[in-house]
Amino acid sequence: SKFATEPNHIDSIAFILDAVDASHHPKDLKAIYRDKFSEKKGSGKGVYSIKVNGNWRITFQIQDEGAEFLDYIDYHGKKIKAR
Known part of the structure; x- marks a missing residue:
């Protein structure tokens, strides 16, 4: 499937x-x-995010074997799940 990503x-x-x-x-x-x-915070402890632009974030966890990407998400609405 195709993912819609903000081009910028x-x-x-x-x-x-x-x-x-x-x-x-x-x-x-x-x-x-x-x-x-x-x-x-709270039940989400261990889940990190880095701001891409505006409300958009990459969310992930870091395990012993490396990073596990969770989402590319707009904190105020749109959500695009990682594969």
């Missing part, structure tokens, strides 16, 4: 995915993305 987000998404894939610990990403990086 593609370069940012590629950079973010490469950085997440290369990281071994959330603090590495916090150092790069600073205020664009966050961890969900």
Whole structure:
């Protein structure tokens, strides 16, 4: 199936995915993305997000074996599930 992606987000998404894939610990990403990086609270603890643009975020978890991408999501509506 095709995924609808905001065209102006593609370069940012590629950079973010490469950085997440290369990281071994959330603090590495916090150092790069600073205020664009966050961890969900409460029952979402362990799920991280990085702001792509506006309301759009990449959400993921970091496991021992690497990153697991969860979503490319607009926090105020649209949601595009990862495969």
